[in-house]
Amino acid sequence: MLIKLTGGTVYDPEHGIDGMVRDIFVRDGIIVDSPADSKIDAEYDLRGKVVMAGAIDMHTHIGGGKVNIARTMLPEDHRADPVYRTELLRSGVGRAAPSTLTTGYRYAEMGYTAGFEPAVLPINARQAHMEMGDIPIIDKGGYVMLGSDDFLLRMMAANHDQQAINDYVAWTMKSAQAIGVKVVNPGGISAFKFNQRSLDLDEQGPHYGAKPRDILKCLATAIYELGVAHPLHVHGCNLGVPGNVETTLNTIQGIEGLPMHLTHIQFHSYGTEGDFKFSSGAARIAEAVNANKNITVDVGQIMFGQTVTASGDNMRQHANHAHANPKKWVCMDIECDAGCGVVPFKYKNKNFVNALQWAIGLETFLLADDPWRVFLTTDHPNGAPFTSYPHLIKLLMDRSFRNDKLSALNTDAAAMTTLGSIDREYSLYEIAIMTRAGAARLVGLSDRGHLGVGGAADITVYTEQEDKERMFEKPDYVFKDGELVVKNGEVVKVTWGTTHVSRPEFDSGIEKSLEEYFDRYMTMKLANFKILDDELTEDGRGRIMVHPCNAEGRA
């Protein structure tokens, strides 16, 4: 099957192509060179259209226990957005915590072709993969959570050498079928189980004595030495706490140049100035990100309206439960491994704190210079559902639209943001970097996020419009692995994507101590804990792609 996409205006930052007219050829799902004289099976006339790689959401809570708690606890939210069955599509529900099938359809309808679940608990990884296995069309993958797990903290307390920790990290990635590693409130989830309610970066945690700073350093070193492409993915200490901008700046300094991704940084960029002792730290954060090339961030933009926050950070979720709207919430301690907290939220533009959170996120986008190191997220669904991305892109690309929205904010908040004085408007090229090329590089997907020969043919085609929200919410065409899956913003074919993983090498001797540990303290046999490939592929529609590591010369 040879497809020709003719005459589109191509934005392919990985190859430095900024709005040039190009033909693209796709054979059997892969982008190929212009064939000499092969027969074209299908041709799409894309003259005047904008062509980009399929978008990649590098941080979205789409699968796993806490997401399903959020779904189950919000029947009233689902009722506001029933999704009807069609000849082609299964029924479902949308809004804050959409059902899996609807999640896949809606991502594809916006031109997204991959999404990565950032909080895969090792003990709950099987569920994350089963849920993601029921998300159609898009590719997926997960970052496995470490940093409050008893086994790691115990190793650190016993002064195990870095090599042993690297083995454990690599073993966990393999067992959980992960592509990266995330740490959430380092040591804090564990500390909460010992009845501690906060844990600062340089504070010794209970029982093990490990400081969050040391946990971050230890895990970032492991990821670097193992050669995992995705840097340590960090949800830092003190999420949502006024003044946490200092913690975040210290976290950046404390990692001492190692690659580190700071996620939903908006929630970690708060100062204590002003009458309400809550202010924007975005300028200082952006300055630090600009100055430290080892640091990447995604924003975790909030949008006004109903959503639900689902996080591994049970310590901070418990601290924030009084804000639950509607008034219900869940916290869980999980298997000496991790935890979770689910708190519904309704962000309001007339609420001072919410309004300033909105502005802080946008300030971060606009003050961080390098779009290769800042990523477009709402931390779905924590800041807002992923379906708000087209609106967010418009806020970034259209200054007057942004200023209109700013003028509707709580006036005290509006007075405390510099947003109105920022002229920057993102270009299509920069949007393509943030949502495609940069995201693929960050996650470690060499065959996605670009339109070069040899790349997977995940391609999105838009009609350029003045109203960027309209433009990005309804692509003309979306191709997934070369198959036309969306036409005029509607799914026309349902396919099943690939699960992307990475498998750094490790000394299998680590299993000996793990097996003994599991037998003595856990509630499952080690052999039953590990997720084997057939669990993801035996249904005949799932596939696994293993991305290489580059450990050479790093250890």
Place this chain on the structure above:
Amino acid sequence: MTEISDADLCINVPSPFCGVGTDDLKIKVDGKRITLLENGCAVNTPAFEQPVSDTSPRISGQPVDLQAAVDKSAEILGRSQLPLVSGLSTDVNGMRAALELADNIGAITDNMNFTAAMRNLLVLQDSGWMNTTLAEVKNRVDLLVIIGTDIDALFPRFFENYVWNEDALFCQDTSKRQVVYVGKGPSGSASTSPNGNAARVLACQLPDLPEVIAVLRALVNGNPIKVSSVGGIQVTELQTLADQLKQASYGVVTWAASEFKFSQAELTVQNMCEMVKDLNKETRCSGLPLGGKNGDQTSFQVSGWQTGYPSRVNFSDGFPAYDPYLNSTEQRLADGSADALLWVSSFNIDNTPPPTDISTIVLGRSGMTFDKEPDVFIPIGTPGIDHSGHAYRNDNVVAVRLRKLRDAGLPSASDVLSAIHQAL
């Protein structure tokens, strides 16, 4: 992974039956016959050893081949105006296939344990909770409070595995753990500590639990109580328990909603969960709802991610509409609105469909017998014995990987449901 050490000997076998995800079973397979050699219990041993007695599908009691039974099922569902897809005691893939079919034919789904589970799920949907999982209990609990539930009978290895375990990460001496029963006391001695300390029992009639729990919560919060006893329990006794809960470092309050067969059960669960939240203002305490048998958590989980709702979803208007009362199988059979019943029951031959005169298709475990022969009966395999699969244990976090142990020629629920869907 289940390791098959000899041709017919399997170790580390996980159980889909007991609800606590036991996975240390040693099993011998001899053709179709299974013998549980080590670590069995009153729940798992008979469930694994249940013999295969029939492998042939039947239409109106007459043996037919699988395709004929599938075609007949499709015919019944095809002419139905409002079918029920119920029972739903199966594994993850069985649920996936059942939901796809139900969505496609506009059916109403239900689970055989939902009336019990609803006592918890309505609380989750109204106010939430703070819960924990089995490994946290095993390594942290210092006070276990059991409300209205005979754990000995329901979960025979619970104490052995999670309370009186010799080694625990954060407790020097697990034998000093305190156990208190409220409501009914234990039927066995599993809750007695290794050094002989019997559990304390604050006995009352279960229908008095709503009042007893309300008083206990009030005492935890320091609110004045005017009566001196409630449900036959002295308030001073409850005050002692409230103090214990406040002093515990990691208290756990546990119950099985299936035992709460009394009026205002869900409000009682809510009061328990809110009491746990109240305790967490100062110390740590967690709830631990017990259940997970017959694939109930599995069913709720898959329904949750595919539809947004745990069960009792009506697809007849083209989208998932949840109503935990109106969409119960009992209600729909009573009001006559449903005209066909597809009953899926993979684990236990006693879990047969409710009596009804409407056309009935049963996908049931081999060996199932009926007071009234259904229109179609298709014997299906049991996940974790006849085919691989996944099942959730009762803490809702851990899914166990189930393995195929034998080949008795029994299809999976998922295969049969997909075939029926295909035939439609």
